[in-house]
Amino acid sequence: MDIQVKTFDQLTKVEMYDMLALRSEVFVVEQHCAYQDIDFKDQKALHLLGKKDGRLVAYTRVFNANDYFDKASIGRVLVRDLYREHGYGHKILKASIEAIYSYFKEQPIILSAQQHLEKFYNLHGFIAIGQGYLEDGIPHIKMIKDRS
Template sequence: MWTIKSFQELSTYELYTYLQLRVDVFVVEQSCPYPEIDGYDMDSYHLAYIENGELLSYARILPAGIKYNRISIGRVIVNKKARGRGLAKQLMEQAISFSSEKWPNGDIQLQAQTQLKHFYGTFGFEEISEEYNEDGIPHVDMLLHKF
């Protein structure tokens, strides 16, 4: 089941499971110690896919003016046990659809791990920066321009 909620709509249980998955993958699995709780969650929308009571995928959507001057999609993640099922594609489709409905014609920006730039490119995102190091992992900024 797909859900999208503002921070204020989240239960403490939902928030805990979202943060736990983010830390499990971005900090532990990727061996990347960084401040996962970054101050943006309270202004974000939280998109999640839950199956049989378990969080399998998640993304965070920020309105323009919070992190960038554009809408932003971040913390795109699929639970390790659910990878290979196409959930990342569905997650991005859901995130782009929500963003387009909520903020019509708003460009969407994201920070992509360089290894995933082709994946984001399949949704129309284009590189807008040179590769740079973010917490020890190569990244590029990408933009989906809405006409």
């Protein structure tokens, strides 16, 4: 899988369409969660596009401190269903962490993780903080990673 990092303005129309379609496929259809995905935050984000043979198969968006949260953050982490057994989730998350350090020089990094993925994020140095909560009807936990 090849990963590209792009600003909102660098995304082509096709990439934007593919990105929004994949986010809807995973978060709305697959997870049965009706929520407002188009939140007007994409314009401030860096978008990481993971492509395999030209097809978008993994995605995240990352933010500098104070563009979403008070710390740098990662969100919309996903891998297309048929590609989840290839370790692409680990690869796109690692690239997201590296992008934050490279573009923003920020530490620590926070994210709002679906609770069933807490161990996945633990493998990348994220630690749960606070109590779990419901976000769009799905159990989540806030997690933080210090640069080390």
